[in-house]
Amino acid sequence: MLVRLRESRIGVMRRRAHLRLVTSSEPGGTFLAAVLDGEDLAEELGLDPHARVTCGLHRRWLHQCVGSPDHVIPVTGHRWCRPCRRPLDVVVDGTTARLFCPRCGTGTPDTAANRQVVRACRTSIAASSAR
């Protein structure tokens, strides 16, 4: 138990070191880093991870990495077309994100999970340009 605790602490420290490394080389990285840290903490305290505007995995604004396969979550239905059982494509422009199923082509499958993805991306786009 003690060993496990120590390992998880090291994991956290490594993650933070990586964050500093990435953000220090990017203009505007300080603001992103602050929001990332705030949302990491909020998530530990109960914030829904899908409501985040930053990505806890890729350490970026959500709309910058929402197209990654890591953001397809069949279990919860995020970025997922249930009838076709396949991931939705994402198109991000200056103000919003759109989800498309490449198979059934009916636009964004209108589920609570997919609406949440679009809403979080919109907030992320606005936040990233609001400085």
Ligand SMILES: [Zn+2]
């Ligand atoms: Zn991500």
Ligand SMILES: [Zn+2]
């Ligand atoms: Zn479909």
